[in-house]
Amino acid sequence: GENVEQHPSTLSVQEGDSAVIKCTYSDSASNYFPWYKQELGKRPQLIIDIRSNVGEKKDQRIAVTLNKTAKHFSLHITETQPEDSAVYFCAASGGSEKLVFGKGTKLTVNP
Amino acid sequence: ETGVTQTPRHLVMGMTNKKSLKCEQHLGHNAMYWYKQSAKKPLELMFVYNFKEQTENNSVPSRFSPECPNSSHLFLHLHTLQPEDSALYLCASSRGTGSPYEQYFGPGTRLTVT
Numbered sequence: 001g002e003n004v005e006q007h008p009s010t011l012s013v014q015e016g017d018s019a020v021i022k023c024t025y026s027d028s029a030s031n032y033f034p035w036y037k038q039e040l041g042k043r044p045q046l047i048i049d050i051r052s053n054v055g056e057k058k059d060q061r062i063a064v065t066l067n068k069t070a071k072h073f074s075l076h077i078t079e080t081q082p083e084d085s086a087v088y089f090c091a092a093s094g095g096s097e098k099l100v101f102g103k104g105t106k107l108t109v110n111p
Numbered sequence: 112e113t114g115v116t117q118t119p120r121h122l123v124m125g126m127t128n129k130k131s132l133k134c135e136q137h138l139g140h141n142a143m144y145w146y147k148q149s150a151k152k153p154l155e156l157m158f159v160y161n162f163k164e165q166t167e168n169n170s171v172p173s174r175f176s177p178e179c180p181n182s183s184h185l186f187l188h189l190h191t192l193q194p195e196d197s198a199l200y201l202c203a204s205s206r207g208t209g210s211p212y213e214q215y216f217g218p219g220t221r222l223t224v225t
Binding site: 045100 | 212
């Protein structure tokens, strides 16, 4: 089955800096890659997703890149703000409804 | 507030108790999920239901018993749990068309087994 590895497990940046979180997946048939943000005490919420027919997708300060050959995808957050502090989860899906999640990255943005 | 609700929000139960968790979605979705969130395995899929049929059981112990009476409601029946079952139990829903789409999560039930 699918296996998703996520790095780093913790990340601390200064406000205004960029943050990058990387994930690798094992199943070459996976074709959907969402990123979820979970603030402390709240539910996970989708922030951006990408499908395998696209190499990059941007939404304001957030971007996701996908390298199908290497089977890895990354989340990029530019001009980080304190409200970006949260746990971020990547996930992969191989065509069914099922998502396999990475173990999460705790991002701290220091003012 | 999103369209996925869960009750109760907090539950403390002894190892010999029987309790049930409830999830309801108002999004018109056809797929519903149970996840266990703990420090060791942050988002661990337990069960998937699509159009009321169970399509995934991720090797979950039989002390957890899911029920999906219709596409809008999902239950997780608990009995003779162990302390290591203490965790946040999250319900989610999605379109359920056979292809992956965004999953919408509920607020979760914080379960403590004493």
